[in-house]
Amino acid sequence: MKSTILFTLCVFFTSIFSFGQTSTEQFETESxxxxxxxxxxxxxxxLSHVNTYDIQAAYPGTGWNGTSIDNRYIDNSGSGNQSAGTSFSIKTTSNLFKVNRFWIYVAASNLTQGVTGTLTITGKLSGITKFTxxxxxxxxSSIATTNGYTLIDMTNLNGQNYSNIVIDQLQITAGGNFQYLALDAFTWVKDTGLVLAANEVKPSKKDSGIYPNPTNGPLTIKTDENTKFExxxxxxxxxxxIETQKGINETDISELPKGVYTVKSSRxxxxxxKK
Incomplete structure (x- = not known):
């Protein structure tokens, strides 16, 4: 019990310090x-969902770094004819993060601004939607202001603060007459430590199916059927x-590095x- 409390406190303090590392990606050094x-x-x-998105560097002076014009950003200009409902994601490969703000250029496929449309911002963690x-x-609606870019402030999006939610994927989807999207000055907060803040990982109880949690390796899985956990x-x-039989199963994940894992079956x- 004491070790569990101590570990949870360590996660909490690690989260405080690791989530203090704010960074802004301006894409100027990207290819x-x-x-x-x-x-x-x-x-x-x-990740390109509708149209092809990548780093754009062919049109100097068409980006916005948050205070002035810059040269590189993410957009779907390489797609040819952009589509209504165009969508892409920014997803990490090894870390979790929080989003502070970013700048978006929205327009029709011919880059005409001032058209009507919608922008849906979705945060996901391990494929599960945390906010939308x-x-x-x-x-x-004009390049005369911020070179045409709109600030998306996650601390006050539709009156709500989403900047403190841990995710691994930020998805941007345009609707209506918005067919061209560009994103620049992506400001985010890095998690360099374990992965999740303490209040986002809940220890499982002995009747919940898998325990102990946290664990330094040994795991007990209770299931009511013969199944497989991944x-x-x-x-x-x-x-x-992990192949399991109906009832109580003992297994071990000692060989895995420290961190947070998803253990799941079909149900x-x-x-x-893993500490």
Missing amino acids: NASASFTDNGVIFNI QTKTTGFV VYSQAGQLVKT ESYKII
Whole structure:
């Protein structure tokens, strides 16, 4: 009990210090047409859902670093004809993060601003939606202001603060007449420590199916059927498969590095801390 409390406190204090590392990616050192970027030691992938998104560096002076014009950003200009409902994500490969703010350029496919549309911002963690909000007004409609970019402030998005929510994927989806999207000056907060803040990892009870949590390796899994549990890392990689029989099963994850893992079967899913 004491060790569990001590570990939880360590996670809490680690989170306080690790989440203090705010960084702004301006994309100026990234390669043109790259589908990933690295900022503050963290690799982010650019996932294209509708249209193709990557780093744009072919049109100097068309970005916005938060205070002035710059040259590189993420957009879907390489897609040819942009589509209504265009969408992309920024997703980490090894770390969790929080989003503070970013700048978005929204326009029709011919880059005409002032058209009507919607912008939906969704945060996900291990594929689970942690928040989603749709912005319908307040978009910059002329390059005379901030070079055409609109600030998306996650500390006050539709009157709510989403900047303190831990995610591994930020998805941006445009609707209505918004067919072209560009994103610049991505300000985020890095988690360099374990992974989740203390209040986001709940120890499982002995009647919840899997324990102890946290664990330094040994795990007991209770299930009411013969099934298979898969263990996934924060990056979504399958790192271990556990075959279980109906009843109580003893297993071990001592070989895995410290961190938070998702242990799931076809019916159940748990977050487990490996300390």
